[in-house]
Amino acid sequence: MTCIEIRDLHACIDGMPLLKGVTLSLAAGEVHAIMGPNGAGKSTLAHILAGRPGYEVTSGTIRYDGRDLLIMTPEERARTGVFLAFQYPVEIPGVSTATFLKTAVNAQRRFCGKTEIDAIQFSKIIQEKAEKFGMNHDMLRRSLNVGFSGGEKKRTEILQMAMLEPRFVMLDETDSGLDIDSLKIVASGVNALRSNERVFLVITHYQRLLEYIVPDYVHVLAEGRIVCSGNKELAFELEERGYAPFMTNETTNEAS
Amino acid sequence: MAAESADAVKAVQAITDRKYKYGFTTDIEADRAPVGLNEEIIHFISHKKGEPSWLLDWRLKSYKLWVTLEEPHHWARLTYPPINYQGYCYYAAPRRSSDAPKSLDEVDPKLLETYNKLGIPLEEQVMLSGVQQNSAIAVDAVFDSVSVATTYKKNLEAMGVIFCSISEAVHQYPELVRRYLGSVVPYTDNFFATLNSAVFTDGSFVYVPQGLRCPMELSTYFRINEKNTGQFERTLIIAAENASVSYLEGCTAPQRDENQLHAAVVELVALDGAEIKYSTVQNWYPGDEEGRGGIYNFVTKRGACRGRNSKISWTQVETGSAITWKYPSCILQGDQSTGEFYSVALTNHYQQADTGTKMIHIGRNTKSRIISKGIAAGHSNSTYRGLVRVLPRAEGARNYTQCDSLLIGDSCGAHTVPYIEARHPSIRIEHEATTGKISEEQIFYCKQRCLSHEEAVALIVNGFCREVMQNLPMEFAVEAQKLISISLEGSVG
Numbered sequence: 001m002t003c004i005e006i007r008d009l010h011a012c013i014d015g016m017p018l019l020k021g022v023t024l025s026l027a028a029g030e031v032h033a034i035m036g037p038n039g040a041g042k043s044t045l046a047h048i049l050a051g052r053p054g055y056e057v058t059s060g061t062i063r064y065d066g067r068d069l070l071i072m073t074p075e076e077r078a079r080t081g082v083f084l085a086f087q088y089p090v091e092i093p094g095v096s097t098a099t100f101l102k103t104a105v106n107a108q109r110r111f112c113g114k115t116e117i118d119a120i121q122f123s124k125i126i127q128e129k130a131e132k133f134g135m136n137h138d139m140l141r142r143s144l145n146v147g148f149s150g151g152e153k154k155r156t157e158i159l160q161m162a163m164l165e166p167r168f169v170m171l172d173e174t175d176s177g178l179d180i181d182s183l184k185i186v187a188s189g190v191n192a193l194r195s196n197e198r199v200f201l202v203i204t205h206y207q208r209l210l211e212y213i214v215p216d217y218v219h220v221l222a223e224g225r226i227v228c229s230g231n232k233e234l235a236f237e238l239e240e241r242g243y244a245p246f247m248t249n250e251t252t253n254e255a256s
Numbered sequence: 257m258a259a260e261s262a263d264a265v266k267a268v269q270a271i272t273d274r275k276y277k278y279g280f281t282t283d284i285e286a287d288r289a290p291v292g293l294n295e296e297i298i299h300f301i302s303h304k305k306g307e308p309s310w311l312l313d314w315r316l317k318s319y320k321l322w323v324t325l326e327e328p329h330h331w332a333r334l335t336y337p338p339i340n341y342q343g344y345c346y347y348a349a350p351r352r353s354s355d356a357p358k359s360l361d362e363v364d365p366k367l368l369e370t371y372n373k374l375g376i377p378l379e380e381q382v383m384l385s386g387v388q389q390n391s392a393i394a395v396d397a398v399f400d401s402v403s404v405a406t407t408y409k410k411n412l413e414a415m416g417v418i419f420c421s422i423s424e425a426v427h428q429y430p431e432l433v434r435r436y437l438g439s440v441v442p443y444t445d446n447f448f449a450t451l452n453s454a455v456f457t458d459g460s461f462v463y464v465p466q467g468l469r470c471p472m473e474l475s476t477y478f479r480i481n482e483k484n485t486g487q488f489e490r491t492l493i494i495a496a497e498n499a500s501v502s503y504l505e506g507c508t509a510p511q512r513d514e515n516q517l518h519a520a521v522v523e524l525v526a527l528d529g530a531e532i533k534y535s536t537v538q539n540w541y542p543g544d545e546e547g548r549g550g551i552y553n554f555v556t557k558r559g560a561c562r563g564r565n566s567k568i569s570w571t572q573v574e575t576g577s578a579i580t581w582k583y584p585s586c587i588l589q590g591d592q593s594t595g596e597f598y599s600v601a602l603t604n605h606y607q608q609a610d611t612g613t614k615m616i617h618i619g620r621n622t623k624s625r626i627i628s629k630g631i632a633a634g635h636s637n638s639t640y641r642g643l644v645r646v647l648p649r650a651e652g653a654r655n656y657t658q659c660d661s662l663l664i665g666d667s668c669g670a671h672t673v674p675y676i677e678a679r680h681p682s683i684r685i686e687h688e689a690t691t692g693k694i695s696e697e698q699i700f701y702c703k704q705r706c707l708s709h710e711e712a713v714a715l716i717v718n719g720f721c722r723e724v725m726q727n728l729p730m731e732f733a734v735e736a737q738k739l740i741s742i743s744l745e746g747s748v749g
Binding site: 050051052053073074075078079083084086089090091092093094095099100101103104105107108111143160164 | 696
């Protein structure tokens with residue numbers, strides 16, 4: 001059973017503290033939403049979980065299925081099922097989306113001791129999945145994220161998620177810059193993958209995404225800590241009252 | 257971070273585990289000329305090959321000029337100790353019981369094994385009646401100084417295509433050789449071309465007759481095996497009126513501590529409406545991580561678009577050699593002729609590459625296109641040096657040049673040196689150049705998608721080279737991509 005145990009996590013970047021004691025338990029089958037104002041540390045938490053270099057974890061632990069996640073390399077985390085849908089997906093000129101994904105899927109398969117998928121088989125699988133996200137053949141042949149619209153980038157992230165079938169999925173503000181049609185497509189992609197074996201961590205500013213991806217739990221992250229947790233009703237409450245009641249004066253000065 | 261040091265460890269393991277794949281030697285008895293270069297050696301080579309006197313005279317003329325020339329090391333961005341031209345052996349051939357193998361069955365099995373190890377099929381695939389053989393490639397294999405086998409010769413001959421070693425062509429088709437040899441790269445051209453004219457030993461000869469599109473890819477594999485041997489091959493390709501041909505060239509050498517010398521000359525001639533596509537995957541031994549050993553690659557390649565509407569296209573993927581000095585060029589004589597140059601030059605460790613092209617626009621409405629991708633890693637230096645010259649008669653000439661450089665790490669250098677000389681007001685010349693680095697965001701993104709550091713770098717670099725790679729014939733493109741990944745191993749810091 002997949003589970004993530006974050007205990008009293010403190011982290012900083014260039015000496016500036018960003019997380020100040022985050023404790024969070026995520027279990028298989030659950031969808032957790034993390035909400036909070038700009039600069040609260042939401043993306044930082046996702047990046048640390050994915051293993052992005054540059055952050056310093058000063059104390060605390062993260063256990064992933066009982067293993068110490070913090071000593072795993074980013075690619076080891078990815079290969080064992082950690083997936084981050086990026087807020088700002090990166091461009092890779094000259095590498096088509098299909099080629100990129102084939103390389104990724106086969107790297108994962110090799111790690112799991114499975115045989116690699118050949119080009120013909122792969123192209124069949126990817127086209128089937130791509131269609132579901134309103135992506136045509138032409139998009140798969142274009143260089144990854146180069147000249148993609150905001151919506152196309154996010155759909156591509158969800159396509160990658162669907163191809164890699166991760167066990168722990170983080171969506172980092174996947175709803176930002178999305179029109180309503182893309183939002184629905186992205187949400188349906190996520191919902192299709194919801195299962196008893198998977199954990200989702202949905203990071204968002206707004207309650208809107210959560211109308212489509214209904215969370216089991218909602219947490220408010222402010223000033224580098226989880227300041228409040230509840231069920232999906234908490235999201236509606238936040239939408240009405242804003243984040244101000246959860247914040248001290250200290251936070252209002254922090255940059256995003 | 258822990259993640260970073262784990263990567264470093266893996267990178268180090270990768271270097272120690274997988275070194276230059278083709279670094280083996282073949283233990284075979286060789287017929288060698290004494291070390292050193294003098295008139296006697298020229299006589300020796302010419303005699304060994306049973307050459308006609310006109311060719312011996314040409315060699316001697318070249319030699320006499322060469323001894324008066326100075327090695328050109330002022331303008332290229334290359335540094336290397338002086339080359340001792342007297343320290344090389346200028347002729348080495350595998351010793352054979354008979355004079356020459358009459359068929360593939362007579363080729364020494366050790367040689368066949370060598371080419372098998374290199375992944376080059378010297379056995380012809382049996383043609384099955386009614387079965388289309390699309391992937392067949394005719395191969396000429398050059399081992400040290402001689403061509404050891406040419407495949408599919410009979411099939412090609414039946415169509416009128418001549419594909420053989422240049423030594424054989426001298427005997428079989430003397431008029432053609434005499435007419436075109438030195439007509440694009442004269443023996444007076446430059447220090448290395450002059451040396452080649454004096455001592456060239458073997459290479460390939462191709463003649464595609466009028467109106468024929470050669471249905472098979474032709475290729476030559478060059479292999480330097482003998483110690484202290486220079487390889488001086490000479491290749492001559494002629495496409496007659498409205499003929500077309502695609503030619504591939506590959507090269508490897510054993511791993512040796514000393515620097516071996518390679519100074520080839522390639523001449524292409526395209527007549528009216530003819531098209532020649534010349535692709536190279538150069539993978540000579542690049543030297544070790546400390547810069548010891550490796551091939552010195554001083555090559556003169558030039559094509560003449562003699563006829564109207566003719567076209568010559570050079571594609572090169574250069575990953576090997578300690579030093580690369582190479583400028584495949586096009587002389588656009590015929591009106592409406594087109595020259596193209598697509599290049600990937602990848603240097604790692606202490607490799608140095610000074611490579612580019614020359615496009616000489618002489619005819620009216622001539623067009624040229626230059627796409628150059630330089631990748632430098634480790635302590636290496638990669639320089640693009642290109643000349644676009646438009647002569648007064650070349651009304652309506654056009655050139656497009658794009659030079660992109662990618663730096664990996666901070667101890668390497670990438671340089672772009674374009675020369676443009678235009679003497680007609682109606683012409684259009686465009687030049688674009690970029691220099692970039694692989695960003696940490698790109699690497700992290702790839703790692704988040706299961707790729708290791710090295711896999712990520714190889715993927716990004718292959719993407720950077722795509723415009724060039726897609727010009728390679730299919731089988732070669734796959735090889736070249738793998739080669740880039742291997743050449744980059746241990747480059748990421």
